[in-house]
Every structure is written in structure tokens, then in C-alpha cells.
Amino acid sequence: MERTLFDKIWDQHVVTDLGSGMNLLHVDRILLHDLSGFRALRALDDAGETVIHPELVVACPDHTVASDPTNPFASETYDRVGDEFRILCQRHKIRHYDVESQEFGILHIIGPELGLTLPGTTLVCGDSHTCTHGGLGSLAWGIGSSELVNVLASQTIIQRKPKRMRVNFEGSLQEGVTPKDMILHLIGQSGVEAGDGFAVEYAGTAIRKLNIEGRLTVCNLSIEMGAKYGMVAPDEKVFDYLRDRKHVPQDEIWDKAVTHWRKLHTDDDAIFEKEVLIEVEDLKPHVTWGTSPEHVIAIDGAVPGLDSTYGEEERLAVSAALDYIGLEPGTPIEGVDIDWVFIGSCTNSRISDLRAAASVIKGRKVVEGVTAWVVPGSAMVKAEAESEGLDKIFIEAGFDWRVPSCSLCVGANGDILSPGERSISTSNRNFVGRQGPGSRTHLASPTMAAAAAITGKITDVRKLV
Amino acid sequence: MQAFTKLTAIAAPLFRPNINTDIITPMQFLVGTSREAMGDILFAPWRFNDDGSENPDFILNMEHFREARILIGGPNFACGSSRESAVWALHSFGFRAVIAPSFGGIFANNCFQSGMLPIVLPEKKVAALVRQLDAAPHTATFTIDLETLLVLPSQGEAIPFKIEEFRRTALLEGLDDLGLMKKHSDKISAFQTTDRRSRPWIYSENFG
Numbered sequence: 001m002e003r004t005l006f007d008k009i010w011d012q013h014v015v016t017d018l019g020s021g022m023n024l025l026h027v028d029r030i031l032l033h034d035l036s037g038f039r040a041l042r043a044l045d046d047a048g049e050t051v052i053h054p055e056l057v058v059a060c061p062d063h064t065v066a067s068d069p070t071n072p073f074a075s076e077t078y079d080r081v082g083d084e085f086r087i088l089c090q091r092h093k094i095r096h097y098d099v100e101s102q103e104f105g106i107l108h109i110i111g112p113e114l115g116l117t118l119p120g121t122t123l124v125c126g127d128s129h130t131c132t133h134g135g136l137g138s139l140a141w142g143i144g145s146s147e148l149v150n151v152l153a154s155q156t157i158i159q160r161k162p163k164r165m166r167v168n169f170e171g172s173l174q175e176g177v178t179p180k181d182m183i184l185h186l187i188g189q190s191g192v193e194a195g196d197g198f199a200v201e202y203a204g205t206a207i208r209k210l211n212i213e214g215r216l217t218v219c220n221l222s223i224e225m226g227a228k229y230g231m232v233a234p235d236e237k238v239f240d241y242l243r244d245r246k247h248v249p250q251d252e253i254w255d256k257a258v259t260h261w262r263k264l265h266t267d268d269d270a271i272f273e274k275e276v277l278i279e280v281e282d283l284k285p286h287v288t289w290g291t292s293p294e295h296v297i298a299i300d301g302a303v304p305g306l307d308s309t310y311g312e313e314e315r316l317a318v319s320a321a322l323d324y325i326g327l328e329p330g331t332p333i334e335g336v337d338i339d340w341v342f343i344g345s346c347t348n349s350r351i352s353d354l355r356a357a358a359s360v361i362k363g364r365k366v367v368e369g370v371t372a373w374v375v376p377g378s379a380m381v382k383a384e385a386e387s388e389g390l391d392k393i394f395i396e397a398g399f400d401w402r403v404p405s406c407s408l409c410v411g412a413n414g415d416i417l418s419p420g421e422r423s424i425s426t427s428n429r430n431f432v433g434r435q436g437p438g439s440r441t442h443l444a445s446p447t448m449a450a451a452a453a454i455t456g457k458i459t460d461v462r463k464l465v
Numbered sequence: 466m467q468a469f470t471k472l473t474a475i476a477a478p479l480f481r482p483n484i485n486t487d488i489i490t491p492m493q494f495l496v497g498t499s500r501e502a503m504g505d506i507l508f509a510p511w512r513f514n515d516d517g518s519e520n521p522d523f524i525l526n527m528e529h530f531r532e533a534r535i536l537i538g539g540p541n542f543a544c545g546s547s548r549e550s551a552v553w554a555l556h557s558f559g560f561r562a563v564i565a566p567s568f569g570g571i572f573a574n575n576c577f578q579s580g581m582l583p584i585v586l587p588e589k590k591v592a593a594l595v596r597q598l599d600a601a602p603h604t605a606t607f608t609i610d611l612e613t614l615l616v617l618p619s620q621g622e623a624i625p626f627k628i629e630e631f632r633r634t635a636l637l638e639g640l641d642d643l644g645l646m647k648k649h650s651d652k653i654s655a656f657q658t659t660d661r662r663s664r665p666w667i668y669s670e671n672f673g
Contacts, residue, residue, distance in 0.1 A: 015652050015653055015656045016649055016652050018631050018645075019630065019631055020629035020630045020631045020632075022629055022631045022632075024646065024649055024652075026653070026656055026657070026660065028667045035496065035548075036547065036548070036549070039549075047643075049643070053669075055669035056667075056668075056669070064496070076496075077496040077497075080496055080497055081496065118666065118667075120664075121667065126547055126549075127547055128545065128546050128547040128571055142571055143547060143571065143574065144547055144548075144549035144552070144571060144574065144575035144578060145549045146549060146575065146578035146579070146641075146642075147575070147578060147642070149643070150642050150643045150646060153646075154643065154646040154647065154650070154653060155653065155657075156646055156649070156653055158642050158645070160629065162570075192483050192541060192544060193483070193540060193541040193544070193567065196541060196544075196567055196568075197570065223545070226541060226544060226569070226570070227570075228570045228571060248666075253665055254666070256666070257664075257666045260663075260664065292483055292485075313480055313481055313482055313539060316481065317481055317482055317483065410492060411492040411493060429485075429487070429545065429546075431485050431488070431545065433487060433491050433492070433493070433510055434492075436493070437491070437493060437510075
């Protein structure tokens with residue numbers, strides 16, 4: 001029978017069928033962070049359970065560590081969990097990459113970077129952006145703390161098999177348009193619920209042309225469309241990217257793995273319950289205007305009004321979003337003043353993101369009154385950027401060059417905006433209070449964020465390049 | 466885990482689309498709040514004013530709905546972050562079931578870990594229930610029967626719902642997932658033995 005990429009990986013991991021569409025699946029990799037992972041390890045202890053395969057688990061305290069280079073341990077949350085998390089990991093013999101280690105970073109950055117994430121694997125983490133790892137052809141998804149306890153204790157998880165959806169991105173991106181714009185456009189067009197109950201495969205010529213980091217960015221926002229799983233079929237680019245990374249297999253085992261991975265693609269006649277086509281030729285840079293990732297428009301668009309076809313409840317939601325974000329209907333999004341620029345997060349803090357932003361910044365200055373941060377996604381990204389001199393470009397322009405952390409994406413480490421402040425941010429959620437109580441977030445690509453740093457306003461980066 | 470068989474309780478309508486788990490339990494209150502105390506921060510941005518006082522217009526602050534045990538949410542209820550605190554906060558406040566046209570996928574799984582019943586009903590049916598409650602809040606006592614798979618509003622017809630038989634049995638008996646997974650430990654071992662041969666790169670000896 002013809003099968004999709006998703007089916008091939010899912011089927012390979014079924015330990016047993018539990019009936020009514022539920023399967024017991026083997027889990028190949030578990031990532032733990034210092035909030036849900038910490039709670040899970042405590043709960044595991046309380047239940048008297050043990051970690052059955054600690055060697056398949058990797059932990060990193062990315063959420064509560066701050067991006068302050070002088071004191072990444074400054075947050076109250078780190079005080080509460082940091083030491084105990086490390087001790088719990090040690091006791092359970094779980095590899096814990098500490099802040100000082102050269103492997104440290106945001107889990108969804110270091111997974112691919114260290115070769116912890118491999119094509120065809122199942123990978124879970126107590127974090128909804130775990131779908132990021134799908135960019136390498138891994139079936140990866142976010143789970144809650146209790147599910148995490150179950151996985152740690154059994155190396156399996158009970159899941160209902162989702163439906164399949166394929167998004168075909170066709171064509172070539174124009175200069176100044178990025179993978180972030182592709183996925184924001186999709187979410188804007190389809191809505192934040194379109195992927196609920198689906199595993200999404202991203203395909204098409206535009207996806208094939210993307211480098212691995214661009215694919216990771218696309219997959220990262222799958223959950224913002226409601227899809228727990230988002231993935232791209234692995235190809236030679238993936239194998240080239242992974243070869244010789246820290247945790248990948250070597251020699252004949254590597255060759256055997258690659259042979260296996262080459263079979264991981266959707267068969268020609270496989271069926272998807274839902275298919276979407278997006279032509280990217282005319283795609284423009286996108287930016288969000290509201291408090292949901294589906295509140296997104298092209299840079300030449302205007303904040304929508306309330307006179308469209310909304311139902312009553314949706315009308316109230318849009319009205320509340322406009323009220324919170326402090327913008328009037330009809331306001332052109334280009335030209336909206338910002339206070340903050342955040343380049344970072346598991347969405348857009350990889351080396352190619354920093355290179356792209358630096359290319360816009362080079363020789364220019366951050367406008368007075370704007371606070372601009374670059375938070376590299378990992379120690380490796382930071383070191384690589386510094387070896388290329390990107391840090392100097394940012395610092396000379398007036399950016400803060402920070403240390404790896406989830407930082408301003410999550411509001412869990414002391415890095416927050418003040419109430420009412422407005423940011424342009426390369427992260428993934430513009431939710432109410434996401435960057436701190438009262439914060440106003442506009443999601444965009446790294447180059448769009450860089451452009452706004454220079455002008456102090458939401459700006460079409462294509463006018464600067 | 467607490468078993469769920471039949472629940473008769475007040476249902477509170479909160480019929481807004483795409484309520485995310487950041488609203489249900491905001492990050493700034495999460496760390497340091499115990500699972501049992503999470504009810505105190507439930508829907509904090511809506512439930513409380515900036516000075517910490519109660520927002521009298523929020524549904525759960527209205528006298529009649531303070532004792533609600535059933536929540537009626539909008540489409541894509543509890544989307545976003547995987548934080549299980551969303552379930553714990555609802556549970557700690559007293560909720561035992563949520564009715565909505567659809568749920569965030571991670572949240573729905575999390576519900577079953579705490580004996581919380583997520584019920585999916587067609588959007589029109591949910592909207593009709595909400596209209597009924599808006600018009601006549603005193604009619605808000607509903608019964609949910611997991612044995613017969615029926616929602617019985619105080620007015621109007623019983624509404625059937627579906628749930629995976631596997632989940633239904635677990636809720637009725639108060640069984641958690643791990644207990645069931647352990648019943649399959651032989652199958653898990655056998656899977657790994659075979660898998661180790663076909664995919665040796667997954668396992669520790671090849672995990673540098």
C-alpha cells in the first residue's frame with residue numbers, strides 16, 4: 001500500500017495496537033527542559049518510577065536561564081528549579097547540558113545541531129515547539145508532564161493516529177522573503193486550527209530549496225496552526241547537515257542509517273486527507289498585527305477592521321486583540337512604532353538567521369529609543385557567529401549581544417518587556433502576556449526584525465536591501 | 466487517578482475561539498505554584514484586574530458560576546503551549562469536564578492524565594447550549610454520563626458524544642496510562658530487541 005512519510009515513521013514505531021485508533025508507540029529520543037522536564041522528574045520520583053533508558057534522554061535548562069551575559073542565573077525561576085533539575089538529572093543518569101557547556105542551548109536548536117535528532121525517529125519533549133525537529137524528518141511532538149513521566153518510565157507513549165495533511169509550497173522566494181514568511185502566510189490563510197488532528201508534511205519545490213535551518217523554522221510553527229506534528233522528508237541536504245555531528249552514528253552504522261533514511265518519503269499515490277497549495281513567487285514579508293499567529297498580514301497590509309464576515313464570538317476576539325495590541329482598524333502595519341527588537345527563540349536563532357539579520361544591520365545603527373537584542377540559540381551558534389564577526393556587526397550597530405536562552409520568547413527567565421511595550425520578535429507566539437504581562441508582540445522574520453531596529457518602525461526590509 | 470462515571474454540576478460558558486493555555490495559566494505565576502494550588506491562577510488575565518481584585522464581569526466571578534464543574538469552551542480550546550498546568554488549574558478550581566467544538570491536541574491528551582473529560586460536540590450544539598445559559602443562567606445544571614455517553618442539559622434533549630473506548634474505560638475505572646503501558650512491557654522489550662537489529666543507530670551503543 002502507498003504510504004506517506006508520516007505513515008512510514010509511525011508504523012515503524014507501533015509496539016501494539018490498543019484499539020479505537022490508539023497505538024502504543026516506541027519513543028526514540030526524549031528531551032527535558034527545566035519547566036515541564038523538572039516537573040516530570042519530580043512526579044516520576046513521587047510515583048516511585050525509574051527512567052528506563054536514561055541514555056536516550058537529554059536535558060538542558062533553556063527556559064529559566066536568562067540571556068544576560070553577566071549573570072544567566074539571575075532569574076527567580078532559575079533559583080527555584082535550576083539546581084534541583086541538575087541534581088535530578090544526575091541522579092537519574094540523564095545527560096544534562098549545563099549553561100557553561102559548549103553544547104548548551106535551546107533544546108530545539110541543539111537537538112538538530114548535536115545530531116540528537118535523526119530522520120525517522122520519534123522524539124518527544126514537554127514543549128509544544130518540539131515539532132521543530134520535523135525539519136530533519138523526525139516525527140517529533142510536544143507532550144504534557146504526565147505523558148513525559150510515562151515515556152521516561154516506559155520508553156513508549158499512547159497516541160491516537162492523526163490524519164495526514166500536506167502543504168505544498170511551490171516556486172522561489174523573492175529577495176527579502178524568508179521561511180518564516182512562508183509559514184506565517186500559511187497560518188494566516190488557514191487559521192490556527194487548520195492542523196488540529198493532523199500530522200503535516202511540508203513539501204514542494206520551495207521546501208526542497210530551503211536549507212535545513214529554514215525547514216526547522218517552518219516546522220517550528222506547525223503547532224501555531226494546531227498541528228502537533230510537522231515534517232519534511234529527509235534528503236541529501238539532511239544527511240550532509242547531520243554527518244559528523246556529535247551524536248550521529250559513525251562508519252557502517254551511518255551508512256546503514258542513510259540507506260534507511262532514503263526510503264523515508266511519501267509514495268507517489270499516497271493519500272492525504274487534506275492538501276494545501278501555496279505559491280511563494282509573490283509572497284511578501286509578513287508580520288502579525290494581533291494576539292494570535294493567525295492575525296497576520298503582508299507588510300503592505302493594514303490592520304483589519306471589524307466589519308468583515310466575523311461571527312459574534314470571533315468579532316469579540318478580534319476586538320479584544322485590537323484593544324490589547326493598541327492598534328486601530330485600518331492602520332497600515334508598516335510604520336507602527338516599536339520599542340523592542342528580539343532576534344532569538346527556537347524559531348529563528350540559528351546561524352543562518354543571524355547572518356541574514358546581520359546583512360541588513362551591517363553599517364547601520366539601531367535607532368535611539370529602541371532596545372535590540374540578539375540571543376543566539378546555542379553556545380555553538382554563538383561561537384560560530386563570533387568566529388564570523390557577526391557579534392561585532394550587531395554590537396557596533398547598537399544591539400545587545402546576549403547568551404543562549406529561550407529569553408524573551410517565554411517570559412520564564414526574567415527577560416520580559418514592560419507593560420504596554422511593543423516588540424518585533426522572531427519568536428513564535430504573540431499571545432497576550434507572552435513576553436511579559438501587558439507586552440505587545442509582532443512576529444516577523446529575522447531580517448524584518450533587523451529592519452525595524454534601524455528605523456524604529458515596522459518596515460519592509462526589501463526597501464533596505 | 467480519580468474515576469469519572471457521572472457528573473451533575475453547573476456548566477459555565479466561556480465560548481471564545483482559540484483560548485490558549487497561556488491565558489489559562491500565565492507563565493508569570495507558573496513556577497512556584499503547586500499543582501493543587503493552580504486553581505488560584507486559572508484564567509488570571511481575565512479573572513483578575515491589574516490590582517489583583519476580581520473582575521466582576523468574568524463568568525467564573527459571577528455568583529452562580531463560582532461552583533461550576535463543567536466548562537463550555539469555544540473552538541480550539543486550550544491551544545498553544547503544552548503546559549499541563551492548564552489541566553491542573555481547571556481541575557484545582559473544580560472542573561471535571563470541558564465541552565467544546567474542538568480542543569488543542571496536546572491539551573486533550575493531558576486531560577486524560579488527570580481524569581478530566583474533554584467532550585467534543587458540534588459547534589452548533591455548543592453554541593446552542595451557550596445561548597441557553599446566557600438567556601437563563603439558572604438552567605446551568607448539566608449531567609454528563611460517561612456510561613451512556615450523553616450530555617443531559619437541564620432543558621432540551623440529551624446530546625450524545627463520542628470518546629475512544631480505550632479512554633472511556635480508563636476514565637470509568639480511574640486507570641492511568643502508565644499502568645496500562647506496563648502491562649505491555651514484554652511487547653516493548655520484544656520491539657526493542659527487533660528494532661535494535663534494524664535500527665542500531667537509535668540505541669546507546671551507537672549514541673556517541
